[in-house]
Amino acid sequence: MRSAELTVRVDDVEPGAAFDTIKDFSRYPELSDVVRSVTVHEVSENEEQSDWEVYFRNGILTWTEADRFDRPGLLIEFSQVDGDFADFSGTWKVTPDGTGCLIGFAAEFDFGIPSLAGILDPVAERVLKETIARVVISLFDSASVVGDDALARAVEQAEAVAVGGR
Structure with a gap:
């Protein structure tokens, strides 16, 4: 199983407000060219299911996840219930x-294809981290990746390309 972790610092935003902004997954496609679509289905006040389509390599990854929101603890837990990942x-x-606050993202994933894990997993980890970092930075006026200089540079380069391509 592969893991991906990152932390983004957001200045001058109260943690509760940041939590409320992060949990609005339906906005993510407008914030990243990698996220094709997210459809959110409310299950209860503290639970949703969300259907994701994300561009990956030469195709599209799709999955449905269960999302649990702990507002007092400022924690969101998610797990795939169906989709392309094992x-x-x-x-x-x-x-x-x-x-301000720190926004931490951590995920574990497995494609279930051991013979391709050495090729797919590192690419998926990089794409996941860059996409999440770009989305979070797009959500807030003053946000930056902390503790991972390579990721911070990759996000800056991707944003420069996106701005230059518009």
């Missing part, structure tokens, strides 16, 4: 940090 689950965690 296993996909993770968390979003918002924590206070000075006048």
